[in-house]
Amino acid sequence: MADKIYVGLLGLGTIGTGVARIIADHQNKITQVVGQEVVIKTVLDRDIEKCQNFFGDTVNCTDNFDDILNDADISVVVELIGYVPAAKEYISKALSAGKHVVSANKDLVALHGKELMGLAKENKCDFLYEAAVAGGVPILRAITESFASDNIKKVMGIVNGTTNFMMTKMDKEGYSYDEALALAQKLGFAEKNPTSDVDGLDAARKMVILARLAFGTNDITLDDVTIAGIRDVSIEDIKLANRLGYKIKLIGTAEKIGDSVNVEVGPVFVPEAHPLASVNNEMNAVYVVGEALGETMFYGAGAGELPTATAVVSDVMNIAKNILLGITGKNFNDYEVETLIATPEQVINPEFMRLEVTDRAGQFLELAKIFAQAEVSFDKIIQDPLDNGKAIIVIVTHPMSKAQEIEILQAMEDNEDMKLKVHFKVLEG
Amino acid sequence: MADKIYVGLLGLGTIGTGVARIIADHQNKITQVVGQEVVIKTVLDRDIEKCQNFFGDTVNCTDNFDDILNDADISVVVELIGYVPAAKEYISKALSAGKHVVSANKDLVALHGKELMGLAKENKCDFLYEAAVAGGVPILRAITESFASDNIKKVMGIVNGTTNFMMTKMDKEGYSYDEALALAQKLGFAEKNPTSDVDGLDAARKMVILARLAFGTNDITLDDVTIAGIRDVSIEDIKLANRLGYKIKLIGTAEKIGDSVNVEVGPVFVPEAHPLASVNNEMNAVYVVGEALGETMFYGAGAGELPTATAVVSDVMNIAKNILLGITGKNFNDYEVETLIATPEQVINPEFMRLEVTDRAGQFLELAKIFAQAEVSFDKIIQDPLDNGKAIIVIVTHPMSKAQEIEILQAMEDNEDMKLKVHFKVLEG
Numbered sequence: 142m143a144d145k146i147y148v149g150l151l152g153l154g155t156i157g158t159g160v161a162r163i164i165a166d167h168q169n170k171i172t173q174v175v176g177q178e179v180v181i182k183t184v185l186d187r188d189i190e191k192c193q194n195f196f197g198d199t200v201n202c203t204d205n206f207d208d209i210l211n212d213a214d215i216s217v218v219v220e221l222i223g224y225v226p227a228a229k230e231y232i233s234k235a236l237s238a239g240k241h242v243v244s245a246n247k248d249l250v251a252l253h254g255k256e257l258m259g260l261a262k263e264n265k266c267d268f269l270y271e272a273a274v275a276g277g278v279p280i281l282r283a284i285t286e287s288f289a290s291d292n293i294k295k296v297m298g299i300v301n302g303t304t305n306f307m308m309t310k311m312d313k314e315g316y317s318y319d320e321a322l323a324l325a326q327k328l329g330f331a332e333k334n335p336t337s338d339v340d341g342l343d344a345a346r347k348m349v350i351l352a353r354l355a356f357g358t359n360d361i362t363l364d365d366v367t368i369a370g371i372r373d374v375s376i377e378d379i380k381l382a383n384r385l386g387y388k389i390k391l392i393g394t395a396e397k398i399g400d401s402v403n404v405e406v407g408p409v410f411v412p413e414a415h416p417l418a419s420v421n422n423e424m425n426a427v428y429v430v431g432e433a434l435g436e437t438m439f440y441g442a443g444a445g446e447l448p449t450a451t452a453v454v455s456d457v458m459n460i461a462k463n464i465l466l467g468i469t470g471k472n473f474n475d476y477e478v479e480t481l482i483a484t485p486e487q488v489i490n491p492e493f494m495r496l497e498v499t500d501r502a503g504q505f506l507e508l509a510k511i512f513a514q515a516e517v518s519f520d521k522i523i524q525d526p527l528d529n530g531k532a533i534i535v536i537v538t539h540p541m542s543k544a545q546e547i548e549i550l551q552a553m554e555d556n557e558d559m560k561l562k563v564h565f566k567v568l569e570g
Numbered sequence: 571m572a573d574k575i576y577v578g579l580l581g582l583g584t585i586g587t588g589v590a591r592i593i594a595d596h597q598n599k600i601t602q603v604v605g606q607e608v609v610i611k612t613v614l615d616r617d618i619e620k621c622q623n624f625f626g627d628t629v630n631c632t633d634n635f636d637d638i639l640n641d642a643d644i645s646v647v648v649e650l651i652g653y654v655p656a657a658k659e660y661i662s663k664a665l666s667a668g669k670h671v672v673s674a675n676k677d678l679v680a681l682h683g684k685e686l687m688g689l690a691k692e693n694k695c696d697f698l699y700e701a702a703v704a705g706g707v708p709i710l711r712a713i714t715e716s717f718a719s720d721n722i723k724k725v726m727g728i729v730n731g732t733t734n735f736m737m738t739k740m741d742k743e744g745y746s747y748d749e750a751l752a753l754a755q756k757l758g759f760a761e762k763n764p765t766s767d768v769d770g771l772d773a774a775r776k777m778v779i780l781a782r783l784a785f786g787t788n789d790i791t792l793d794d795v796t797i798a799g800i801r802d803v804s805i806e807d808i809k810l811a812n813r814l815g816y817k818i819k820l821i822g823t824a825e826k827i828g829d830s831v832n833v834e835v836g837p838v839f840v841p842e843a844h845p846l847a848s849v850n851n852e853m854n855a856v857y858v859v860g861e862a863l864g865e866t867m868f869y870g871a872g873a874g875e876l877p878t879a880t881a882v883v884s885d886v887m888n889i890a891k892n893i894l895l896g897i898t899g900k901n902f903n904d905y906e907v908e909t910l911i912a913t914p915e916q917v918i919n920p921e922f923m924r925l926e927v928t929d930r931a932g933q934f935l936e937l938a939k940i941f942a943q944a945e946v947s948f949d950k951i952i953q954d955p956l957d958n959g960k961a962i963i964v965i966v967t968h969p970m971s972k973a974q975e976i977e978i979l980q981a982m983e984d985n986e987d988m989k990l991k992v993h994f995k996v997l998e999g
Contacts, residue, residue: 163719163862170786173905174718271716277863279716287700287708289603290592290883357599416869419848433592433876434706440845441866451862454719466897476602 145178146461149209149240151231152222153186156245156272158195159450160219164457171454175461179454183209185222210234217460219453220244229253236260236268241469243456245272245449251346255359265470267463269456274347275300275425277441277448279455284354284429285474291431293355296395297568300347302423302443303331303338304371304391309421312379312388318372330423340370341406344393351427352395352404360480361404369407373563378495381535382410385493385521388418389565396483403483405566410493410537412570485543491520491567492538492546499558500532508534508559511552517541537567574607575890578638578669580660581651582615585674585701587624588879589648600883604890608883612638614651639663646889648882649673658682665689665697670898672885674701674878680775684788694899696892698885703776704729704854706870706877708884713783713858714903720860722784725824726997729776731852731872732759732767733800733820738850741808741817747801759852769799770835773822780856781824781833789909790833798836802992807924810964811839814922814950817847818994830912834995839922839966841999914972920949920996921967921975928987929961937963937988940981946970966996 148164150157161181164171172178183201185208186192192202201208209215218235220228220242228249232242237260244250250257250273261268271281275298284293299305306328307321316324322339325331337343345366352361371391382389387410395404411418416438420426425443430436442448463469498504505524512519521537541549546564553561577593579586590610593600601607612630614637615621621631630637638644647664649657649671657678661671666689673679679686679702690697700710704727713722728734735757736750745753751768754760766772774795782788800820811818816839824833840847845867849855854872859865871877892898927933934953941948950966970978975993982990 159862167719167721167862170721170905171719173786174903176904277866279712279866282716283708283712286888287711287881287884289887290596290600291880292596292599357602414850416848419845421843431880433588433596433880435871435874435877437706437708437868437870439866439868442864445864447862448864451720451860452716455716458718459715466895466900468895468897471895474603475605476599 145180146175146464147180147182147214147216148457149212149215149218150181150184151206151209151218151220153184153188153192153195154221154223155446156449156453157184157221159446160221160453161196163447163450163454171458175458176465177461179457179461182215183212185209206231206234210238215240216464217241217243217457219457220246221453225249225252229257232257233260236264236266239264239266241267241460241464243453243460244268244270245276245453246270247273247343247346247350251349251363254350254353262470267460267469269459271456272449272452274350275427275441275443276445276452277443278425278427278439279452280351280427280439281354283439284351288355288429288431288434291433293429293431294397295430296351296355296427297417298344298348298351298393298425298427299390299417299420300393300425300427300443301338301344301391302425303335304344305420305425306330306423307339308371308374308390311374311376312383313421315376317376318374339372341368341391344391344406348393348395348404348406351393352402354474355395355429356397356402357476357478358402358480359477361402365404365482367405367407371408374408375563378563378565381495381523385410385537386413387411387567388413390417390420392417392568398483398487401481401483401487403488408565410565410567412568414570415568485547488543489540491540491569492564493567494536494538494564495562496534496536496553497527497531497560497562498534500526500530504558505534507556511549511556512538514552515541515545515548517545517549540569574609575604575893576609576611576643576645577886578641578644578647579610579613580635580638580647580649582613582617582621582624583650583652584875585878585882586613586650588875589650589882590625592876592879592883600887604887605894606890608886608890611644612641614638635660635663639667644669645893646670646672646886648886649675650882654678654681658686661686662689665693665695668693668695670696670889670893672882672889673697673699674705674882675699676702676772676775676779680778680792683779683782691899696889696898698888700885701878701881703779704856704870704872705874705881706872707854707856707868708881709780709856709868710783712868713780717784717858717860717863720862722858722860723826724859725780725784725856726846727773727777727780727822727856728819728846728849728854729822729856729872730767730773730820731854732764733773734849734854735759735852736768737800737803737819740803740805741812742850744805746805747803768801770797770820773820773835777822777824777833777835780822781831783903784824784858785826785831786905786907787831787909788906790831794833794911796834796836800837803837804992807992807994810924810952814839814966815842816840816996817842819846819849821846821997827912827916830910830916832912832917837994839994839996841997843999844997914976917972918969920969920998921993922996923965923967923993924991925963925965925982926956926960926989926991927963929955929959933987934963936985940978940985941967943981944970944974944977946974946978969998
């Protein structure tokens with residue numbers, strides 16, 4: 142066994158430099174906790190000069206992955222390159238060569254996590270990815286260890302910092318969607334092409350990872366997730382939400398319903414007193430309900446160089462300890478159940494709907510008939526007249542199933558005097 | 571090795587029955603995660619009949635600890651008896667006999683944790699106590715594992731559910747201190763003799779445990795903690811706090827200042843936007859600031875049969891996995907630094923003060939002189955006249971040291987026209 146734990150680092154971007162910084166700055170504590178020094182030996186990056194400028198002579202800089210793969214000293218590979226096909230290739234090769242892997246790559250884990258975990262087991266290797274979901278929130282470890290003795294009923298997360306920042310600006314400072322997006326882009330929270338964030342895809346990937354771990358349903362994929370983003374959320378809806386006692390948040394929900402699981406991402410009306418309602422700006426939080434443990438919430442930075450790098454280094458340390466204890470590749474969470482996806486009849490929530498209707502006698506009766514037909518009742522109603530002979534009707538329903546919702550939406554579509562502008566899920570208080 | 575993991579349970583109170591229930595109800599998941607069945611074999615309780623009524627024939631009920639100590643099948647002892655001298659004796663004997671121990675006993679761990687951990691190491695045994703601090707919040711594991719790669723700067727906790735329930739009733743529903751206490755007692759949150767809760771001692775014990783783990787300062791004891799309770803918090807102060815944009819919470823703080831540590835418990839003015847401000851009712855939360863990870867918060871039930879029992883069973887499962895991996899007594903957190911306690915000059919905070927002064931010209935000048943003398947400046951001032959020729963003066967200071975505070979308090983005491991009614995720490999926004 143080597144006298145130190147040698148790490149190969151793939152990708153020297155923001156998180157990569159953060160990892161190097163933390164290993165250097167906290168060396169004393171890390172060595173004490175692990176029982177041996179943890180050292181970055183080789184860094185893979187296309188820009189070798191940048192790498193050499195950053196590390197000086199202390200690290201080998203290379204653009205050839207084989208320099209890491211074929212180095213018997215290196216026992217842990219940290220993958221931070223992002224691009225999924227390359228990441229998958231490198232990780233597969235590393236695991237096949239008996240090297241343990243830490244990744245912060247949510248796309249990779251959501252898409253190929255099950256396969257890579259299988260490969261890790263086969264090769265008696267560890268494969269950890271705490272940083273892939275809500276970087277600064279140690280939620281994966283909490284779910285697998287602290288909830289080990291409990292049955293998890295529900296996981297709800299604000300797991301995308303960009304959209305949470307935007308919604309906070311809209312709610313607290315009256316920004317429009319476009320203004321909020323422009324500011325997020327200016328501050329570096331959002332990409333030039335913000336699709337992955339604002340359309341809910343990023344959150345959906347994280348919810349797939351959370352759902353697998355929480356419920357042992359390892360066959361869940363992105364295709365099983367109902368995904369909506371925040372493009373339809375207007376200042377008008379945010380004001381209505383506040384008037385009704387809610388905050389609108391982009392929430393990922395993974396829920397056990399009987400033996401089935403429902404996973405969805407979308408804007409949700411969260412009651413003001415709920416812990417998730419006061420998670421603001423770019424912060425993340427994951428709210429977990431256990432059968433025995435009750436409600437818990439884990440709050441922290443969702444992204445950022447150092448928070449994400451801290452999660453990566455904690456995973457590296459975990460593996461380093463396993464190496465020294467001789468138990469790598471042995472301590473897997475083998476909890477697995479059959480993956481059943483909930484039907485539209487099983488998924489039940491109250492719903493917020495905002496409609497524009499022609500302002501004439503009998504119109505509300507039409508609406509009432511549609512809901513009565515679907516056997517759905519109203520919890521709250523607001524009607525405001527508009528200038529153009531139309532009226533706005535806002536409805537919060539009592540809990541109804543997705544199947545009932547589909548029926549109602551269809552009936553509204555068939556009625557030319559009635560236009561459903563938006564509808565969002567409401568979290569029960 | 572036995573074919574199952576056999577547990578000996580000491581004490582069949584609320585938590586004990588919870589532990590039994592969780593092991594029975596979640597048996598399927600527990601067996602999958604551990605890789606072997608976990609079974610309660612013997613229960614120690616004075617009331618053997620109650621034990622037999624609860625378990626039927628499935629468990630041995632005894633009032634003699636030797637039946638557990640001398641049973642080679644039993645590898646894990648769960649201590650839930652509370653009374654410290656007996657708990658300490660049983661745990662010491664169990665560890666000396668090579669049995670692993672799980673405890674939920676904060677008093678025991680705060681008082682004798684270091685000694686018992688030493689005994690565990692000596693005997694190559696595990697000794698875990700996640701349930702001792704904020705039962706339903708997996709904070710000890712988060713601190714030792716997820717923050718392993720980070721230097722923790724500060725831990726702030728609402729770690730006493732009883733007082734948080736009382737403060738919430740006072741803040742939200744205008745209860746007086748006495749009314750809030752009576753309700754807490756009626757609901758079973760507070761003991762008949764509420765001293766340990768309302769005087770801050772319970773929170774202080776938990777903060778000792780948190781401080782040791784967070785900073786590696788294992789020599790911290792209760793004597794190093796500055797402790798104040800909530801008896802002095804009046805509705806008047808709560809209203810003033812709200813007027814100034816704060817919530818008053820009983821907060822335990824453990825803070826690294828240079829190489830020193832300050833641990834204190836007391837009512838704190840928490841800015842309304844701070845995550846701790848919206849932790850209400852009997853819920854607990856621990857807010858941790860890491861050098862790299864930034865701010866995080868862990869929220870959940872502080873007590874209760876099932877949340878606490880869940881934490882206990884997760885510890886048992888952790889040990890069971892270690893037994894099967896052959897690494898019990900090896901995976902200790904060896905992070906330790908010298909324990910230095912901060913001086914009054916090092917501890918710096920803004921302070922809230924409410925004074926009653928004689929309402930006459932020059933009186934405010936006197937007050938201003940006292941603060942100028944101590945080189946402390948005002949952030950906010952409110953003066954309200956009273957009917958009796960007196961006035962109320964409320965001050966929020968800019969940050970000052972404890973040493974400056976002591977100087978100011980002394981000067982106020984020397985002035986007979988000035989009466990300091992209360993003073994509380996203010997958390998900077």
